[in-house]
Amino acid sequence: MNTVDNKEEQCQxxxxxxxSDLLHLICSFEKGSGSELTVRLRQVESGLEQLREAILLIPDIQNNEQRQRDKIASLYKQIKLKDELIQSFVHYDIVDGSERVDVKRD
Structure with a gap:
């Protein structure tokens, strides 16, 4: 299991x-005392803080949308360059080290 999966599982x-804490808090409102409500509310606050910290540990979660778009554009450019490189090998003859000329036969 990789780090991102760990972080996602931790967030889940x-x-x-x-x-669960919210459910207990709601039940406390219905039939609980003031001190029980305070304890339940603190549990919810603690859980929310832990969730916030776990979310911030996910890679690239704090990047803005434009940075992510730029990163995607850069990845597409890399793919295009790699495709061009692969195509250049299609026309290269490994045996004699020269470019191959395809001859059409009728």
């Missing part, structure tokens, strides 16, 4: 914990 676990 934090979300599940927050959901």
């Amino acid at each position: 676990n934090n979300l599940n914990k927050i959901y």
Whole structure:
């Protein structure tokens, strides 16, 4: 399992914990005391803080949209250059080290 999967799993676990804490908090409002509400509220706040920290650890999560678009454009450019390089090898004769000329036969 790689780091990104670990971070995503950690975020999912934090979300599940927050959901559970919120459910307990709501139940406390319905039938609990003031001190129980305070404890439940602190648990929710703690869970939200842990989730925020886990999200910030995900690579590239803080980058803005334009930077991500620039990165994607750069990756497309790299793919294009690699495709051109591969195509140049298609027309290269490895045996004698020269460019091959394809002759059409009728």
